Amino acid sequence: ETGVTQSPTHLIKTRGQQVxxxxxxxxGHNTVSWYQQALGQGPQFIFQYYREEENGxxxxxxxxxxxxxxxxxxxxxxxxxELDDSALYLCASSYRLAGELFFGEGSRLTxx
Amino acid sequence: xxxxxxPNSMESNEEEPVHLPCNHSTISGTDYIHWYRQLPSQGPEYxxxxxxxxxxxxxxxxxxxxxxxxxTLILHRATLRDAAVYYCILRDGDAxxxxxxxxxxxxGTILTVHP
Numbered sequence: 199e200t201g202v203t204q205s206p207t208h209l210i211k212t213r214g215q216q217v218x219x220x221x222x223x224x225x226g227h228n229t230v231s232w233y234q235q236a237l238g239q240g241p242q243f244i245f246q247y248y249r250e251e252e253n254g255x256x257x258x259x260x261x262x263x264x265x266x267x268x269x270x271x272x273x274x275x276x277x278x279x280e281l282d283d284s285a286l287y288l289c290a291s292s293y294r295l296a297g298e299l300f301f302g303e304g305s306r307l308t309x310x
Numbered sequence: 311x312x313x314x315x316x317p318n319s320m321e322s323n324e325e326e327p328v329h330l331p332c333n334h335s336t337i338s339g340t341d342y343i344h345w346y347r348q349l350p351s352q353g354p355e356y357x358x359x360x361x362x363x364x365x366x367x368x369x370x371x372x373x374x375x376x377x378x379x380x381x382t383l384i385l386h387r388a389t390l391r392d393a394a395v396y397y398c399i400l401r402d403g404d405a406x407x408x409x410x411x412x413x414x415x416x417x418g419t420i421l422t423v424h425p
Contacts, residue, residue: 202353231411240397240415241354247411254412288353292411299346299413301353 202302204289210308216277219305221289223270227300230272232264233288235304241288247272276307284309314398319420322388330383330419332398337378340403344413345372345383347394354397354415357383361403393423 203222211217223230229248233241243256247266261277270291276283286306290299315333322328334343344359358365358372360381365372371384385392395418 229411233413233415240395240418241413243412243414256412290353290411290413298344298356298359299354299411301355303351303353 202289202291202300204287204302204305206305207303208306208308210310211279212310213279213281215279215309216275217279217307219274219276219287219289219307221272221274221291221302223272223289223291224300227291227293228270229292230266230270231290231292231299232272232274233290233301234258234283235286235288237285244274279309281309283307314400314416316396316398316416316419318417319422321422321424322385323424324390325387328385328388328392328421328423330385330396330398330421331380332382333380334398334400335379337400338402341400342403343372343374343378343381344399344401345370346397346399346413346415347392348397348418349391349394357396359401388421388423390423390425393421395420 202224205220231246232244235241244258245252245255250266263275265273286304288304290301292299342359342361345357346354347357348354358370360372373382397415397418399413
């Protein structure tokens with residue numbers, strides 16, 4: 199069984215640009231969630247997708263959006279990039295409440 | 311989300327036991343206690359979770375106080391590979407589907423293991 203994979207692993211963008219990050223869930227998992235981790239901080243929940251719909255969101259502005267596809271893979275889109283968006287973006291998949299989340303290794307975004 | 315308090319850092323020697331404490335005095339009756347760890351340059355990794363009773367798995371043991379206001383993650387024999395940030399997290403078992411993928415991370419405890 200393959201784990202959670204994310205791409206790209208590293209990328210550099212400039213302020214104002216848009217970025218798309220991708221995530222392939224662990225097999226059989228129907229919930230995907232995204233996290234932002236600034237340097238030296240714990241991950242912060244952005245939102246989660248279940249059956250292709252967003253159904254839970256943290257304290258992030260609308261320029262953070264996402265998609266979940268029928269095969270449960272997912273994308274995170276960030277528009278109008280700001281310098282503070284520089285962070286490690288983590289994707290996690292899960293199946294049921296109180297069960298464990300499986301995280302990918304993340305995509306490190308640098309905004310210049 | 312109920313809050314947890316952990317020491318900022320702890321140190322251990324290789325092959326010795328490590329006890330990582332977590333205080334959660336405002337825990338509710340439906341909150342599960344979860345532990346995750348994050349090795350350098352990796353995503354968080356599930357370690358263990360429990361509700362009321364002590365739990366053991368191949369990675370660690372979780373000791374939960376009788377009043378559930380604190381818990382301790384026990385690594386029985388620390389290895390260099392156990393050097394990581396350890397997060398103690400509460401998850402509401404009654405929160406419903408909107409919380410399936412949500413974890414509220416704090417600062418965690420940075421564990422250093424000396425050879």
